[in-house]
Amino acid sequence: MQGSIATTTTISEDTIHAHESTGHAEHPDLRVFGLIVFLISEGMLFFGLFAAYLTFRSVATSWPPEGTPELELLLPGINTIILVSSSFVIHQADSAIKENKVKAAQLWFLATFIMGAIFIAGQIYEYQHLEFGLTTNLFASTFYVLTGFHGLHVIIGLTLIASVLVRSLKAGHYSSTSHFGIEAASIYWHFVDIVWIILFLLLYIL
Amino acid sequence: MTQTLTPTQSSTAGAEPQKTPWWEFFTFSVDHKVIGIQYLVTSFMFYLIGGALASAVRVELATPDSDLVDPAFYNSLFTMHGTVMIFLWIVPAVTGGFGNYLVPLMIGARDMAFPKLNAIAFWLTIPAGLLLMGSFFVGPASTGWTAYPPLSILTDEHVGQAIWILSILLVGTSSILAAVNFIVTIWSMRMKGMDLFSMPLFCWAMMATSVLALLATPVLAGAMVLLGFDLLIGTNFFNPTGGGDPVVYQHLFWFYSHPAVYVMILPVFGIISEVIPPHSRKPIFGYKAIAYSSMMICALGLFVWAHHMFTSGTPDWLRVFFMVATLLVAVPTGIKVFSWVATLWGGKLRLDSPLLFAMGFISTFLIGGLSGVMLGSAPVDIHVHDTYFVVAHFHYVLFGGSVFGIYAGLYHWFPKMTGRMLNEFWGKIHFVLTFIGMHLTFGPMHILGLQGMPRRVAQYDPQFAPINVICTIGALILAFSTVPFVINAVYSWFKGEQAPDNPWNALTLEWTTSSPPIPHNWVGDPVLATGPYDYGEEYKEDRQEAIAVS
Numbered sequence: 001m002q003g004s005i006a007t008t009t010t011i012s013e014d015t016i017h018a019h020e021s022t023g024h025a026e027h028p029d030l031r032v033f034g035l036i037v038f039l040i041s042e043g044m045l046f047f048g049l050f051a052a053y054l055t056f057r058s059v060a061t062s063w064p065p066e067g068t069p070e071l072e073l074l075l076p077g078i079n080t081i082i083l084v085s086s087s088f089v090i091h092q093a094d095s096a097i098k099e100n101k102v103k104a105a106q107l108w109f110l111a112t113f114i115m116g117a118i119f120i121a122g123q124i125y126e127y128q129h130l131e132f133g134l135t136t137n138l139f140a141s142t143f144y145v146l147t148g149f150h151g152l153h154v155i156i157g158l159t160l161i162a163s164v165l166v167r168s169l170k171a172g173h174y175s176s177t178s179h180f181g182i183e184a185a186s187i188y189w190h191f192v193d194i195v196w197i198i199l200f201l202l203l204y205i206l
Numbered sequence: 207m208t209q210t211l212t213p214t215q216s217s218t219a220g221a222e223p224q225k226t227p228w229w230e231f232f233t234f235s236v237d238h239k240v241i242g243i244q245y246l247v248t249s250f251m252f253y254l255i256g257g258a259l260a261s262a263v264r265v266e267l268a269t270p271d272s273d274l275v276d277p278a279f280y281n282s283l284f285t286m287h288g289t290v291m292i293f294l295w296i297v298p299a300v301t302g303g304f305g306n307y308l309v310p311l312m313i314g315a316r317d318m319a320f321p322k323l324n325a326i327a328f329w330l331t332i333p334a335g336l337l338l339m340g341s342f343f344v345g346p347a348s349t350g351w352t353a354y355p356p357l358s359i360l361t362d363e364h365v366g367q368a369i370w371i372l373s374i375l376l377v378g379t380s381s382i383l384a385a386v387n388f389i390v391t392i393w394s395m396r397m398k399g400m401d402l403f404s405m406p407l408f409c410w411a412m413m414a415t416s417v418l419a420l421l422a423t424p425v426l427a428g429a430m431v432l433l434g435f436d437l438l439i440g441t442n443f444f445n446p447t448g449g450g451d452p453v454v455y456q457h458l459f460w461f462y463s464h465p466a467v468y469v470m471i472l473p474v475f476g477i478i479s480e481v482i483p484p485h486s487r488k489p490i491f492g493y494k495a496i497a498y499s500s501m502m503i504c505a506l507g508l509f510v511w512a513h514h515m516f517t518s519g520t521p522d523w524l525r526v527f528f529m530v531a532t533l534l535v536a537v538p539t540g541i542k543v544f545s546w547v548a549t550l551w552g553g554k555l556r557l558d559s560p561l562l563f564a565m566g567f568i569s570t571f572l573i574g575g576l577s578g579v580m581l582g583s584a585p586v587d588i589h590v591h592d593t594y595f596v597v598a599h600f601h602y603v604l605f606g607g608s609v610f611g612i613y614a615g616l617y618h619w620f621p622k623m624t625g626r627m628l629n630e631f632w633g634k635i636h637f638v639l640t641f642i643g644m645h646l647t648f649g650p651m652h653i654l655g656l657q658g659m660p661r662r663v664a665q666y667d668p669q670f671a672p673i674n675v676i677c678t679i680g681a682l683i684l685a686f687s688t689v690p691f692v693i694n695a696v697y698s699w700f701k702g703e704q705a706p707d708n709p710w711n712a713l714t715l716e717w718t719t720s721s722p723p724i725p726h727n728w729v730g731d732p733v734l735a736t737g738p739y740d741y742g743e744e745y746k747e748d749r750q751e752a753i754a755v756s
Contacts, residue, residue, distance in 0.1 A: 030319045034390045041382050041424045048425035048458055052432065052443070055454050065449065134441060138449045141441040145432065 035184050039191045042153075046195050049149065050202060053142045064139035069131040071143075071204055079122040080200050083154075086115035087193040090161075094186040100176035102168065109165045109182070112189065116158045123151050143203060150199055153192045160185040226725060234329065236321035237725055241328050242307025243623060246616075248328075249299040252335055253609075254692075256290035257685055259283050264647070264681035270671050272664040280664035281348035282366075286338065288351030289370065292466065293377045294335050296608045300473035301419070302328060302384055304615055305412050307623065309388060311716035311723065312406045314397030314732040319390040327383040334376035341369040350662060352459060355444035355452045359436040371434045378423045378430070381469075385416040385423070392416075397715075399734045403494065406714045406738040410497040411476025414504035418465045418472070421508060426462030429455055453518055460511035468507040470604060471571075472500055474611030475542055478564050481618045482546055484712035485561035486553025489739040492545040499538035506535050516587045525584045532582035539575055543568060559633030560710075563614035566641050570606025574599060577652065592662075595655025601648040613640070613691075620695070621709045625721045626702030632694040639687035646680025714738045 057063045093108035132140040164181045167173040174182055230240050231247075263283050266274040275283065306324060310317055318324045341347065347370035349358040361367050392413050396405060433455065435441040442448025444455045475496075483490045490496065512520055512528040520528075546568055555561060577599040580586045590596065613636075620628045650673045659670045666674070708717040713736050719728050 030390055030394055033394060034320060034323075034386055037386045037389050037420065038382075041386070041420045043424075044421050045424035045428050048428035048461065049432075052428070052454050052458060055457070056443075056451060059451055060449070134435075134439060138442055141435070141443060145435065145441075149431075 029180060029183075031180050032183060032187070035187055039187070042191065043195075046149070046198075049146055050198065053146060053202060056138055056142060060138065065137045068137060068139050072126070072129075073204060075122055075126050076200065076204055079119050079126075080196065082115050082122075083119045083193055083196055086112050086119075087190050089115065090186045090189045094179075094182055097174055097179045097182050098176055102172075102175065105174070105182060106165060106168055109161055109168070109185075113158060113161045113165065116154055116161065116189075120151060120154055120158070123147065123154075146199055146203060150192070150195055153195065157185070157189050157192050160188055226722065234325050236317070236325050238306045238310050238318045238321065238324060239623075239723060239725075239727075241324050242303055242305075244328055245298050245302035245306060245331075246304075248331065248335070249295045249303060252290050252294035253299075254688065255339070256287050256295055257688065259287040259290065261681055261685045263287060264678045266664055267666075267674050268678040270666050270668045270674075275664070277664045278348060281350075281662070282342075282346040282363075284662060285347050285350050285370075286342075289338065289347070289374075290335075291604070292351060292470070293374060294331065294338070296470045296604065296612070297377070297381060297466065298331055299612055300470060300477075300608065301381065301388075301412070301415060302331070304408075304473060304477060304612075304619075305384070305388060305415075307619070308716060309391055309409055309412055310395070311719070311727060312409055312714055312738075313392065313395060313400060314715050314728075314734070315391065315395040316726045316728075318387050319395055320387050323383050324387055327380045327387070330376050330380035330383075334373040334380070337369050337373045337376070341366045344369070346370075352463070353433065354459075355433060355436060355450075355455050356446065358433065359445055364437065367437055368434065371430050371437070375427055375430050378427045381419050382423050385419040388412050388416040389420065397732060397734065403497070404734075404737055406476075407479035407490065407493065407496050407500075408473070408476035410500050411472045411479070414500040415469050415472045418504050418507055419469050422462040422465040422469075425458055429458035429462070432458075453515070456515050456518055457512070460514045461508075464511040464514060465507045467600075467603070468503055470608045471611075472503060474567070474608050474615075475500065477611050477615040477618075478546060478567055479542075480712075480714065481560045481564045481614050482549050483739045483741055484710045485556045485558060485564070486550050487556070487741050488549055488553040489741050490545065491548035491551075492541070493739065495541050496545050499541040502538040503535060506531060506538070510535060513582055513584075513587070516584045517591045529582060529584045533579060536575065536579055536582075543572060543575070556710075558617070558630060559628065559637055560614050560618035562634065562637045563610050563617060566637065567607065567610040567614060570602055570610060570641075570644065574602030574606055577602065590655050592660055593655035594651040594659045594661055597661050598648050598651035598655055601651070605644055605648065610640075610644075613637075616695075618710070619716075620698070621705030622716055622721050622723070624699050624702075625705050626698050626700075627705045627709065628698045628702065629694050632690045636687060636691045636694065639683060639690070643680050643682075643684030643687050647677050647684055648680070650676050650680075713740055 089108055090112040093105045093112065096102075096104040096108060127144075132143075134141060134144045160181075164174070164185050167181065226237065226240060230237070231244060235241060235244075262275065263280070266272070266280055266283075272280065306318065309315075338346075344365045345363040346366040347353065347358075347361075348363055349361055349367065353367070353370065358367055392405070392409050402410075432441075432443045436443050436445060436450070442450040444450045444452045446452060479490060479496055510528055510532045512524060513532045516525055516528075546564075550565070577595070581590070581596065581599055617628055617633055620626070654670055654673050654677075657670065659666055705721045707719070707721050709721075710717070715732055715734070715738075716723070718732055
C-alpha cells in the first residue's frame with residue numbers, strides 16, 4: 001500500500017478479487033450481483049416518478065389537461081418495437097460470447113447500438129414535432145421528465161455498448177471466460193427496455 | 207469451528223505488521239478502514255458545524271424577541287442545522303464510517319466488494335458538504351430541511367435552494383453506492399464457516415440499513431430533480447397555481463426521509479448490540495430476535511411515511527393504515543430494547559465509557575420511542591403537529607439515539623482504529639456532560655410542545671420564555687460537552703496509552719487482528735474460533751457440546 005495514489009488504486013481491487021478465493025466457497029461474479037442491486041435502486045427512481053405521475057393524473061380533473069395536443073402513436077410505436085427487439089439482439093451477443101464466438105458477439109453488439117441510436121433519433125424527432133413544451137402544463141412536464149430520464153438511460157446504455165465494442169475491437173477483450181462487460185451492458189439494456197415498456201403503457205396507451 | 211485458537215491470540219503473530227501511513231488518510235485511498243476513518247472524521251467536523259448552528263438557534267431563542275439574528279437568517283440557521291446533521295453527520299457516520307470500518311473486519315473479508323466505488327461514495331460527500339457550507343455566502347436555503355414546496359420553489363434564495371438540492375443529490379448518490387457495496391459485501395464475502403446467523407448483529411443491521419437506503423434514496427432523488435425543475439426551469443409539478451400538487455412532494459420526500467430515520471438508527475442498534483455483550487460479559491440475549499427485528503423494521507419502515515402527513519389532508523382511511531403501521535414498528539424496537547436490557551441483567555458490568563454511552567442510549571432512546579408512539583397516533587399528532595413536542599421527540603431519537611450510539615461506538619472501537627486507548631476519566635466527564643446537557647435541552651421541549659409553542663419560529667409568546675432559557679442552558683452544556691471529547695480523542699490518537707489487540711476481551715473477528723489493523727486486515731486467514739457472543743465459560747461448553755452432537 002506504500003506509494004502514490006495510483007499504485008494504491010491498482011493494488012487493491014486486484015488483490016481483493018484475488019483474495020476472494022480465500023473467502024466464500026463458490027463465488028459468482030460479485031460485479032454482476034452489484035449491478036443488479038444497483039439496478040434495483042434505478043428501478044426505484046422510476047417507481048417514484050411513475051407514482052408521482054399517477055398521482056398527478058388521478059388528482060387532475062381532466063388528463064391530459066384540455067388543449068393538450070394528442071400524442072402521435074405511430075413513431076413511438078415503431079420506436080418501441082425497435083427497442084424491445086434490440087433486447088433480443090443483445091441477448092444474442094451475450095449467448096455468443098459465452099460460446100466464445102467473439103466476432104458474432106461484436107456484430108450483435110453493433111446491431112444493438114444501431115437500434116438504440118435509431119430509438120434516440122426517433123425520440124429527438126418526436127420532441128421536435130411535439131406541439132407542447134416542458135412548461136406548457138403538468139402533463140407536458142411529466143411527459144418530458146419521464147421520457148427524458150429514460151432517454152438519458154438509453155444514452156448511458158449506448159455508451160456502455162460502445163465502450164464494450166471498442167474494447168473488444170481494439171484490445172481484444174472479452175471471451176467465454178471473461179465477459180463481464182458484455183453481460184453488464186446486456187443486463188443494463190434489458191432494464192432500460194423494461195422501463196420503456198411501462199413508460200409507453202403509462203404515457204401513450206392508458 | 208473446531209479450532210481451539212482463542213480470539214485474543216493475534217493471527218498476525220510472527221509477521222511484520224505493515225501499518226497504514228498517516229498521509230493515506232488524505233488521499234483517494236481504497237482501503238475500507240481508511241475510508242471508514244475518513245468518513246468518521248469528516249462527519250464529526252460537520253457535527254461540530256451543525257452543533258454551532260444549533261447553538262446559534264438556541265441562543266436566539268433564549269429571549270422571546272428576535273434580537274440576535276434577523277428572522278430570515280434564523281430560517282437559514284435551522285434549515286442548515288437539520289440538513290448538516292442528517293445528511294452530513296449521522297448518515298455518513300453510522301453507515302459510511304462504522305459500516306465501512308467494521309463490516310469487512312467482522313465478516314473476515316479483506317475489503318469491501320467494490321473498493322473503488324467505496325472511495326467514490328466517500329468523495330461525493332466532500333463536494334456536497336463544501337457546496338452546502340459555501341451556500342452561506344450566496345444566501346443559504348431557508349425552507350427547513352424538508353424544503354416543502356410551494357415555499358421552496360417561491361423562495362427568494364434561489365441559488366441557495368438550488369445548491370441545497372444539488373448537495374442532497376450528491377449525498378444521495380453516495381448513499382446508494384454505499385448501500386450496493388454493503389449488500390454485496392455482506393451477502394457474498396463472508397469468510398468460510400460464517401453463515402448469516404453467525405455473523406455479528408452489526409452486519410445484520412447494516413444489511414437492513416442498506417436495503418432501506420437502496421430502495422428509498424432514489425425516490426428522494428426523483429423528488430429533488432422535480433423540485434429543481436420547478437425552481438429553475440419553471441415547471442409546475444409542486445406549484446398549485448400551475449396545476450401541480452405539493453402533497454406529491456411530501457409523499458416522495460417522506461418515502462425517503464422516514465426510512466432515513468431507520469438508516470440513522472439501525473446501524474446504531476447494531477453498535478449497541480456489539481458494545482453491550484463484551485462489557486457485560488454475557489452472550490447477547492435473543493440473537494435471532496434482534497436480527498429478525500432489524501429486517502422487520504426495514505420492511506415496516508417502508509410503509510409508514512405518511513405519518514408525517516396526518517395534517518396534510520390525508521384521507522382518514524389512509525391515516526388509519528399509516529397509524530397502525532407506525533405503531534407496529536414499536537414491536538421490533540421493543541424486542542431490541544428488551545434484549546439489550548436482558549443482556550445487561552445479571553452481567554458483570556464493566557462501566558467504561560462505551561457501556562455508559564450504551565446505557566445512556568437505551569434510557570434516552572426509550573423516551574424518544576415512547577413519545578414516538580404518541581406521535582404515531584394520529585389524534586395526538588394532529589394536536590401537537592409542528593410544535594416543540596415533535597422537536598423533542600426527534601432529538602431524543604436522533605441525539606439520544608444516534609449520537610449516543612455513535613459515541614458508544616467511538617469509545618468501543620477507538621483502540622482498534624488508532625491503536626491507542628482513550629482516556630477513561632475524560633470519557634466519563636464527557637458522558638456526564640452530554641447526558642445532562644441532552645436532557646436539559648430536549649426534555650423541557652416536551653412541555654413547551656404540549657403547551658403549544660410552534661417550532662421554526664424566532665419570536666414567541668413570552669409565557670414560554672422560562673422553559674426556553676433552560677433549553678438554551680442545556681444546549682450550551684451540550685455544546686461544551688464536545689470539548690473534552692475532541693481534546694481526549696486528538697490527544698489519545700497521538701499520545702494515548704498503547705492499546706492491546708483486544709482491550710475489551712471481545713469475541714468478534716475485528717479484535718483478532720492487530721490494533722490498528724494492517725492493510726488487508728489479516729496476515730494469514732482469520733480463524734472463526736467462537737461465535738460472536740459466546741461469553742462466559744459455561745455457555746461456551748454448552749455450545750461446544752451442541753456443536754459436537756450436531
